[in-house]
Amino acid sequence: MPELPEVETVRGGLAPVLEGQRLARVEARRPDLRFPLPPNFVQLLTGATIQRLERRAKYLMARLDREDTLVMHLGMSGRFEISHPQGESRPGNFHYAPDPNPKHAHIVFETEAGVRVTYYDPRRFGYMALLNTATLHLHPWFAGLGPEPLGEAFDAAHLKAAFAGRKQGPKTLLLDQRIVAGLGNIYVCEALNRARISPFKPAGGIAAKRLPPLVAAIKDVLGEAIAAGGSTLRDFAQADGALGYFQHRFRTYDREGQPCRNAGCTGVIDRKVQAGRSTFFCPVCQK
DNA sequence: CCCACGACCTGTGGGC
C-alpha cells in the first residue's frame, strides 16, 4: 500500500477535484471491499458535499456537510483515478500508470462538476466506511494510533519510551501503528538504513543518542518521498495517474544484492524475513 | 509481551 507519503500524495491529488464539491452520483459496483460497505453507502453519499479531504496515518478522510466522515484505507493495492469531463488531462510530463483493469473498479464518485473519481483495488484489502465525525477519534481504527511521524509529538523521547524494555527489533516496532502511525515496510527499511541501525537489534538496547538521528531519518525520508510524489510500485499511482518518482531513490527496498548507498559503506543489501515481512538492510553499516 | 504463522485477495515476475 500506499504508505504515508503515497496516501498524502493521493490526498493532494484528489483535493482539488473533490474539496467543496457535491457528489452528484455514487456507485458501488460490489457490496464489499475488505469489509462490507455500510448499508445505504450510496444513498448517504449522494448529494453530500465534501468539505475537506484529510489524512490521518494511512487513512484518507472526506469530511462531509453532514454528520459522517467518509473514511478510506487503500490496503495494499488501492488506487484512485480521476477522469475529467473534457477528456484526457492528466498533468505531468513523464510516465503514466497502465490503464487500470475495469474489473477492479469498485467505487465511482462523480461530482456535480462532472469529474469522476474511481477507486480500483485488485486485492481488495482496502476499505471504506462512514463514521460519525464527532466520535471518529474514539473508533477502533483511530483510538489507538500513535503520533504522526511528521508531527512534533513524534520525537526521540517518544521513541525512547516506546522502545524501552522491548526485545523486538526497531523494524517490527516502527511498523506498529500504535507506536507511530503511517510507516510501512518500505519507509521503515529506508529510515533504518539511513540511521545505520540494525532492524534486528533489540529496540530496548538501542542507545538513546541514536534515537534523534533515527527520528530525523524517518522525517527526512517521508518528507523527500512526499516531495517526489510518492513511490509507485506496481499498483499505486498518483491520483491523476502520473507515477511517483521516489522509488528510484530507495537505498534498500527491493535492492537485494546491490551495493549499499550509504556514504563510505561497501556493504551489499541483504533481505531477511522478519515477522513475516521482507526486511531489506545493509549488514555492514547497520549495527 | 513475544513470536511464528496463516488469513484475506489478485496479479506479476522469475525459473524451468
Add this chain to the structure above:
DNA sequence: TGCCCACAGGTCGTGG
C-alpha cells in the same frame, strides 16, 4: 509458450 511458486505497499487473528 506455459506452468508453478514465491512474493507484493497492510492489517487482523490465533495459538503457543
